[in-house]
Amino acid sequence: MEFKKTRRRNVWVVIAAMILLQCVWILRIFNSADRIRDGWMICLYQFPLLNSIIMPVVAAVIASRLCDVEHKGQALKLLETVMLPGKLFDAKFLCGSCFIFAATFLQFLIFLVTGYLLNFTGPVPAGRLFCYLLFTATVNVTILLFQQILSLLFVNQMVSLSAGLIGALVGLFIMFFPPEFERLLLWGYYGVLMLVRMDWNSTTRVIRYYWITADWNGYLTLTAMFCVLYLIGRMLFIRKEI
Amino acid sequence: MSYIITTNGLCKQSGKAMRVRDLDLKVPEGVVYGFLGPNGAGKSTTMKMLLGLVKPTAGTISVLGKEVNSKNRLSILKDVGSLIESPSYYAHLTGKENLQIISTLKGVPAKDIDRVLQVLRLEKQKDKKVGQYSLGMKQRLGLACALLGRPRLLILDEPTNGLDPAGIQEMRDLICSLPQKYGMTIMVSSHLLSEIDQMATYAGIISRGELVFQNRMSCLHEKSRSSIAVRTLQNGAAAKILQDHGIGYELQDQYLLLPCLNDHELAGQMGLLYTKNIDIVRIEERHKSLEDIFLDLTGKAVSL
Numbered sequence: 098m099e100f101k102k103t104r105r106r107n108v109w110v111v112i113a114a115m116i117l118l119q120c121v122w123i124l125r126i127f128n129s130a131d132r133i134r135d136g137w138m139i140c141l142y143q144f145p146l147l148n149s150i151i152m153p154v155v156a157a158v159i160a161s162r163l164c165d166v167e168h169k170g171q172a173l174k175l176l177e178t179v180m181l182p183g184k185l186f187d188a189k190f191l192c193g194s195c196f197i198f199a200a201t202f203l204q205f206l207i208f209l210v211t212g213y214l215l216n217f218t219g220p221v222p223a224g225r226l227f228c229y230l231l232f233t234a235t236v237n238v239t240i241l242l243f244q245q246i247l248s249l250l251f252v253n254q255m256v257s258l259s260a261g262l263i264g265a266l267v268g269l270f271i272m273f274f275p276p277e278f279e280r281l282l283l284w285g286y287y288g289v290l291m292l293v294r295m296d297w298n299s300t301t302r303v304i305r306y307y308w309i310t311a312d313w314n315g316y317l318t319l320t321a322m323f324c325v326l327y328l329i330g331r332m333l334f335i336r337k338e339i
Numbered sequence: 340m341s342y343i344i345t346t347n348g349l350c351k352q353s354g355k356a357m358r359v360r361d362l363d364l365k366v367p368e369g370v371v372y373g374f375l376g377p378n379g380a381g382k383s384t385t386m387k388m389l390l391g392l393v394k395p396t397a398g399t400i401s402v403l404g405k406e407v408n409s410k411n412r413l414s415i416l417k418d419v420g421s422l423i424e425s426p427s428y429y430a431h432l433t434g435k436e437n438l439q440i441i442s443t444l445k446g447v448p449a450k451d452i453d454r455v456l457q458v459l460r461l462e463k464q465k466d467k468k469v470g471q472y473s474l475g476m477k478q479r480l481g482l483a484c485a486l487l488g489r490p491r492l493l494i495l496d497e498p499t500n501g502l503d504p505a506g507i508q509e510m511r512d513l514i515c516s517l518p519q520k521y522g523m524t525i526m527v528s529s530h531l532l533s534e535i536d537q538m539a540t541y542a543g544i545i546s547r548g549e550l551v552f553q554n555r556m557s558c559l560h561e562k563s564r565s566s567i568a569v570r571t572l573q574n575g576a577a578a579k580i581l582q583d584h585g586i587g588y589e590l591q592d593q594y595l596l597l598p599c600l601n602d603h604e605l606a607g608q609m610g611l612l613y614t615k616n617i618d619i620v621r622i623e624e625r626h627k628s629l630e631d632i633f634l635d636l637t638g639k640a641v642s643l
Contacts (some may be wrong), residue, residue: 101440105431166429170469173483175427178390178416179444232565 099192138306140208142293151267151285156241157261164248176312222304239323246330289315343368349398360548373539374528381548383526420490426481430470447488455483475506493528546637568594570621
């Protein structure tokens with residue numbers, strides 16, 4: 098039903114624009130043989146960075162496109178006489194998640210295809226790629242949930258879109274702060290759950306990438322944040338009077 | 340008489356303001372019930388409470404013979420159609436797509452869409468985006484959504500708001516025809532007394548959140564009575580003479596308001612005043628309109 102409502106709302110255009118931007122970015126990165134040697138690591142370093150800027154905005158736009166239809170036509174006062182508000186919240190979130198999962202998977206596909214086409218050196222780090230997919234999808238979905246709550250509670254979609262833009266900036270700049278700060282905010286988890294770190298030697302001006310172990314504690318914290326956010330957001334929406 | 344809606348001591352408080360106070364509604368089955376009140380009297384809040392969109396601060400609501408609670412609300416509302424304030428729609432979808440969404444959620448067969456499109460005369464506009472509809476068409480679409488699944492009760496909040504005179508007439512005729520055609524009960528709110536007068540057989544009048552009248556429209560009409568207004572150049576002396584002859588009067592704006600006397604009685608009384616050298620300058624018959632009664636009941640001269 099929610100997909101039916103998104104007809105002519107051009108949600109896929111947002112995802113296509115994001116994919117296009119990432120394609121351009123990846124083509125710009127791999128312009129030397131050195132980089133192709135560390136291809137998988139560079140991808141797993143660059144994409145979370147890119148995600149921290151782009152995905153909060155994409156999530157904000159998707160959530161806004163899905164929820165704005167209810168505010169514009171004052172549809173909630175009719176919908177809530179034929180369905181429970183909690184179910185509407187769940188349905189909206191499932192629909193938005195499908196778009197976010199599709200965007201995450203398409204992005205993952207881009208870098209798999211890039212890896213094969215450019216012949217990245219070394220074996221495919223399948224386990225790490227799977228972790229990346231899982232972590233990215235979880236952070237994206239949690240940010241989408243936050244955006245959906247704002248989009249449903251506030252009629253003025255500028256509130257949620259501004260939150261998305263601020264989130265994008267916070268997500269990027271918080272990576273330059275100590276790791277403890279990253280864990281405090283949703284947008285910081287792109288950095289917390291990174292699988293690759295970069296070491297830049299200022300004298301030789303050489304960049305070295307290296308693997309780090311997955312931060313499962315960070316993942317669990319994020320999952321807990323998701324659950325708490327879901328329960329609070331759903332309750333606030335149910336309690337909202339029309 | 341069986342009631343399709345009853346409320347007992349219904350209250351709604353927002354902040355410090357009491358928007359609805361101890362409301363005891365009784366809407367008989369199979370009638371058009373007009374819910375009348377000035378702007379801000381609490382009509383929409385009451386209707387939203389009936390539909391469960393707003394939670395009452397106190398009191399109980401029974402719809403279709405069942406007390407409404409959070410568990411049975413949706414099962415009761417399956418037999419209730421509603422149009423609150425302005426129509427609900429998805430502007431980027433066509434009229435038919437809008438109805439398909441609501442019919443799926445209501446669990447109504449798809450063929451019912453064609454029926455309501457026909458009833459509301461929207462067949463030719465069904466494939467047009469609702470964003471391109473006029474306000475009248477949007478209002479009709481809102482009513483079409485409410486009529487999906489042939490509900491037993493329709494709750495319509497100011498359905499003629501913003502319509503042109505032809506649209507108002509059309510909407511009014513349609514509302515009046517529904518109880519006979521489909522056996523529905525309709526609760527319709529308005530701030531326009533004339534509108535309720537033309538549609539409703541029962542009326543409830545709400546003022547400052549309190550119900551000040553609830554009965555048949557005919558009872559409201561009975562309250563409207565005629566009087567004779569007489570103006571003389573010696574009102575004080577005239578009043579004394581009339582009082583001495585057992586005629587009650589009320590002084591209002593330099594007129595003596597007498598009860599509705601028949602022609603012979605009036606001629607006799609006026610002749611008496613003439614013989615006592617009272618100079619009569621005006622004699623008028625006055626009729627107390629429904630508006631006057633409404634103002635008396637609501638106790639304030641508000642914009643109707």
